[in-house]
Amino acid sequence: MQMNKNIDILEKAVVEAAQKGAHIIVTPEDGIYGWNLKRESIFPYLEDIPDPQVNWIPCTDPQRFGRAPVQERLSCMAKSNHIYVVANMGDKKKCNTNDPSCPNNRYYHYNTAVVFDSDGKLITRYHKYNLFMFEEQFNQPAEPDLVIFDSPFGKFGIFICFDILFHDPAVALVSKLNVDTILFPTAWMNVLPHLSAIEFHSAWAAGMGVNFLASNLHNTSMRMTGSGIYAPDKPIDYYYNMDTEDGKLLISELNVHPRLSPSYTAINWTSYASSIADLSPTTDVFIDTIFYDEYTFATLVDAKGSLSVCQQDLCCHLSYRMVEKRQDEAYVLGVFNGLHVVEGKYYLQICTLLKCRSTNLTSCGEPTENSLTIFDEFSLSGTFSTSYVFPEVLLSGIRLAPADFQVLSDGRLISKSSISTKSVLTVTLFGRLYENDPKEQSKPQYNDE
Numbered sequence: 001m002q003m004n005k006n007i008d009i010l011e012k013a014v015v016e017a018a019q020k021g022a023h024i025i026v027t028p029e030d031g032i033y034g035w036n037l038k039r040e041s042i043f044p045y046l047e048d049i050p051d052p053q054v055n056w057i058p059c060t061d062p063q064r065f066g067r068a069p070v071q072e073r074l075s076c077m078a079k080s081n082h083i084y085v086v087a088n089m090g091d092k093k094k095c096n097t098n099d100p101s102c103p104n105n106r107y108y109h110y111n112t113a114v115v116f117d118s119d120g121k122l123i124t125r126y127h128k129y130n131l132f133m134f135e136e137q138f139n140q141p142a143e144p145d146l147v148i149f150d151s152p153f154g155k156f157g158i159f160i161c162f163d164i165l166f167h168d169p170a171v172a173l174v175s176k177l178n179v180d181t182i183l184f185p186t187a188w189m190n191v192l193p194h195l196s197a198i199e200f201h202s203a204w205a206a207g208m209g210v211n212f213l214a215s216n217l218h219n220t221s222m223r224m225t226g227s228g229i230y231a232p233d234k235p236i237d238y239y240y241n242m243d244t245e246d247g248k249l250l251i252s253e254l255n256v257h258p259r260l261s262p263s264y265t266a267i268n269w270t271s272y273a274s275s276i277a278d279l280s281p282t283t284d285v286f287i288d289t290i291f292y293d294e295y296t297f298a299t300l301v302d303a304k305g306s307l308s309v310c311q312q313d314l315c316c317h318l319s320y321r322m323v324e325k326r327q328d329e330a331y332v333l334g335v336f337n338g339l340h341v342v343e344g345k346y347y348l349q350i351c352t353l354l355k356c357r358s359t360n361l362t363s364c365g366e367p368t369e370n371s372l373t374i375f376d377e378f379s380l381s382g383t384f385s386t387s388y389v390f391p392e393v394l395l396s397g398i399r400l401a402p403a404d405f406q407v408l409s410d411g412r413l414i415s416k417s418s419i420s421t422k423s424v425l426t427v428t429l430f431g432r433l434y435e436n437d438p439k440e441q442s443k444p445q446y447n448d449e
């Protein structure tokens, strides 16, 4: 009954999307079974989801693999509206005591993304690999699955929420399997200045050169808002709303093969910064934290200038010009080159220009949402030792800046002339050095019921 209430909401969106001509719809993580569930309490919400190779249309043969009311309903929704439906649900897989990892209740529980094609056939099943904290109700699969499917509208890959911060399966889907579009159910809590949903997801699409369909839950009390339809060169449409509890259906048209579009060029992220003759770091620096990481910062003292800050082999370089140096706002250039260890371990290389929460420099890196300073121009680059760099630009009021910046093939993130009418909050090159990640993420495996 509870899951049907949630599916009723999703169904309205599916019907509207289909009526408006959409070919595929993505719905959010946790959108059907909900929240605050432990291993024992989630069990009744799980279904056995078969390997899609069985060629099954649950809508027409609902009992073939036992009771499967969620799969039956999703399949019928896809079939009757003639649209691909992507949803998140729970899978259960029986195991036995010969398997030392088999949980006490003899079932593995998986956080799972399913796709039904427009005939209602189950065509993919993906088990989330990188579980976030608070997901003790689920098990991590033994290996990351690279789940893809072909359709008349391009080649798709799928992963879920926290997966986006890691190499497998997210990066491998693009670099090894060349997918055009990522399907991304998520339940994303926003963290400024670098991990707000619309900011980071659009940057990942740009850095990886793919279309990205991000469907987030909308729950402002949990800082969850921010869905988007992103192309590599710009966000096509997005929704961010911390003022009301209203969700929104986003519908857009995308290039089926974004990397074939003339605007797409491969980027050498190190080239420009490495070529600057005088990249001697600014001497007047200070240390402060952003989301538990210790950054080295230098202040933008004048209305225009050039600054460099370094941590080990990562040097970040900024040239900028402000319309006016406001006395009531402070901006800094920051660098972080190290292992992030809170809520998961991942190695970051970050260059960032950001507005401090107040003119007190101890506030730099603390979340802040608004600014008044206008830049005529900026150019940010870094000596990255990774090719995985995600370019973020966030404007005052948590808005994206689709037409106001570009990334040059030598790795510079530069403003376009239109930036001089907007107030900038953060400009960031968010790099991930996957090869420096610890092999084991030391995640607890929850075995108790």
Ligand SMILES: NC(=O)CCCC[C@@H]1SC[C@@H]2NC(=O)N[C@@H]21
Residues within 6 Å of the ligand: 029, 131, 132, 160, 161, 162, 163, 186, 187, 188, 189, 190, 191, 195, 343
């Ligand atoms: N549902 C998930 O898999 C987790 C959401 C990811 C949240 C991102 S990752 C690190 C940051 N911490 C947060 O609270 N939000 C950000």
